Amino acid sequence: xxxIDLNSDLGESFGRYTLGMDERxxxxxxxANVACGYHASDPEVMAKTxxxxxxxxxRVGAHPGFPDLMGFGRRNMAVTPKEAYAxxxxxxxxxxxxxxxxxxxxxxxxxxGALYNMAAKDYELAKGICQAVADFDRELxxxxxxxxxxxxxxADMGLRTxxxxxxxxxxxxxxxxxxxxxxxxxxxDEDEAIGRVVxxxxxxxVTAITGKEIPIRADSVCxxxxxxxxxxxxxxxxxxxxxxxxxVCSLDRR
Numbered sequence: 001x002x003x004i005d006l007n008s009d010l011g012e013s014f015g016r017y018t019l020g021m022d023e024r025x026x027x028x029x030x031x032a033n034v035a036c037g038y039h040a041s042d043p044e045v046m047a048k049t050x051x052x053x054x055x056x057x058x059r060v061g062a063h064p065g066f067p068d069l070m071g072f073g074r075r076n077m078a079v080t081p082k083e084a085y086a087x088x089x090x091x092x093x094x095x096x097x098x099x100x101x102x103x104x105x106x107x108x109x110x111x112x113g114a115l116y117n118m119a120a121k122d123y124e125l126a127k128g129i130c131q132a133v134a135d136f137d138r139e140l141x142x143x144x145x146x147x148x149x150x151x152x153x154x155a156d157m158g159l160r161t162x163x164x165x166x167x168x169x170x171x172x173x174x175x176x177x178x179x180x181x182x183x184x185x186x187x188x189d190e191d192e193a194i195g196r197v198v199x200x201x202x203x204x205x206v207t208a209i210t211g212k213e214i215p216i217r218a219d220s221v222c223x224x225x226x227x228x229x230x231x232x233x234x235x236x237x238x239x240x241x242x243x244x245x246x247x248v249c250s251l252d253r254r
Contacts, residue, residue, distance in 0.1 A: 002201050002246040003253075005162065005220035006234070007031040007143065009063055009112065011049030012040035021231055026052050028234045030250040031059045031220065033110045033143070036091035039065030039073025043098075050098045059250045060099060061143065064091035065112030073113035074180075081128030084115070088132035096136075107252055108162065109133050110143035111150070120148030120176055127153045134159060141251050146216045147175035162219040162251045165200045167193040167237065170209045175216065178209050185209075190233055194240050197221055201246055220251060 010026070011034040012019045019040070026032060032053045035041035041049075053060045064087060065073030079087070092109060099106050111119055111129060119126040126149045133140050134157055144150035146163040154161040168187045170178040178185040187193045200206050200218040208214050223234050241248055 002244075003249050004201050004218060004241065004246055005030050005251045006223055006238070006248055007033055007061075007110070007164070007220050008223050008234075009033045009035070010053075011035045011045050011063075013045045014040055014042050014069070022049060023052065024231050025223075025234060026056045026058060028231075028238060029058060029223065030248055031061060031107060031143075033061050033063035033108075033112075034095055035063050035065070035112065036095050038067045038087065038091055039069065039071075039112050046095060047098050047101070050095070050104065051102055054102050054104050059107035059252065060095075060104060061106060061108035061110055061141075062092045062095040063110055063112045064088045065115050068114075073115065076114045076118060079125070081124050081131075084119075084125055084128040085132045087115075088129050089136060092132065092136050092140075106137070106140060107250065108141035108143045110164070116145070116150070117177065119150040119153075120145040123149040123153055126150040127157070130154050130157050130159055143220060143251070145176070146218065163217045164220045164222055165197065165206070165216060165218040166222050167197045167233075168224060171206055171214065171216075173208045173210055173212050173214060175214060190236060193233075194237050197237065198240065198244055198246070202244070 006029045008029045010022045010032045034049050066077045130153045141160040141162050142154035143162050205213050206216045
């Protein structure tokens, strides 16, 4: 039996601005990555998102990013590993307060956007992030790009690690994600995206943007909840997984 977690980046609304379809996506996933106020979200949104996840019985993780609301955390920043440590520790602590208020325990930490992509390539930056996780709670799972430096750093530090793949993103030959600004970076055909994910789970391989087959391991699939077809896509991917004998379950049940 194959098992896979379905995660989605949620709680990204801010003040009067609403992003995504959290209420409709939450019942269809197993793990929620909740923004912690740096790249998106605010305290009220964090509280609401954690409460919704708790009511739906899904697991919650912190989604720390760069302090960049204007750029939605997708712009690279020149930060030291020490600064990354402080940013991540601060945001984990913030979300943990909301989890504790409703009797929930955080399951994982997944960096957001540029912080995630930079940590996939920069081992020292990844170590700073992982040290924050280790100092806060060594039981937390680090959700990291399959084959990236964050996954390597987490494993080297003895942290629980889960490897993430993306249904709607293209891959470079080194296993990193193709930059969003490049042609072909986003996989827009639903059937193609789902077919790729099934291969990642069952065959542990994916076709890079160059056409080369590269190895990959999937513990969790990221399904974005902010696109206009997001809901239909999540429903469809669950149905295909059922037919393919792939059980959907949270990271701590794998």
